[in-house]
Structure formats: C-alpha cells, structure tokens
Amino acid sequence: MEVAMxxxxxxxxxxxxxxxxxxxQDGWACYERTGQATLICSCGHSDGxxxxxxxxxxxxxxxxxxx
Ligand SMILES: [Zn+2]
Numbered sequence: 588m589e590v591a592m593x594x595x596x597x598x599x600x601x602x603x604x605x606x607x608x609x610x611x612q613d614g615w616a617c618y619e620r621t622g623q624a625t626l627i628c629s630c631g632h633s634d635g636x637x638x639x640x641x642x643x644x645x646x647x648x649x650x651x652x653x654x
Contacts, residue, residue: 624637
C-alpha cells in the first residue's frame with residue numbers, strides 16, 4: 588500500500604488568545620488579553636496555554652509536521 592508523503596497536511600491550527608475578566612468599570616464588563624494562547628488543530632492536537640509568540644511558532648512547526 589502506498590502512502591502519500593507530505594502531499595497536503597490535514598492540519599488546520601487555530602490559535603485562541605486567552606482573555607480574562609477585569610473588575611467592571613462604570614458598569615461595563617472589562618476584559619484584557621493575558622498574552623497566553625491555546626493551540627487547537629483539526630487533527631485533534633491541542634497545546635497550551637502558552638505565550639502567544641510561542642503558540643504561533645509551534646503552530647507553524649506542527650503544520651509542517653515537525654512538532
Ligand atoms: Zn494537527
């Protein structure tokens with residue numbers, strides 16, 4: 588049986604930035620980015636939370652089958 592090598596990856600990675608709720612100000616709900624992000628791939632792989640720049644790097648590595 589032949590196996591297609593690196594033809595097209597089935598990896599569709601989503602990076603979700605984490606936010607956290609802050610105390611309401613003047614009745615408005617407030618949120619801020621924590622700088623953390625979580626990876627979720629269509630293949631079932633997920634990782635994080637981790638710093639956003641690292642998440643972007645790991646996403647690229649994962650898509651190319653390195654990590
Ligand atoms: Zn994947």
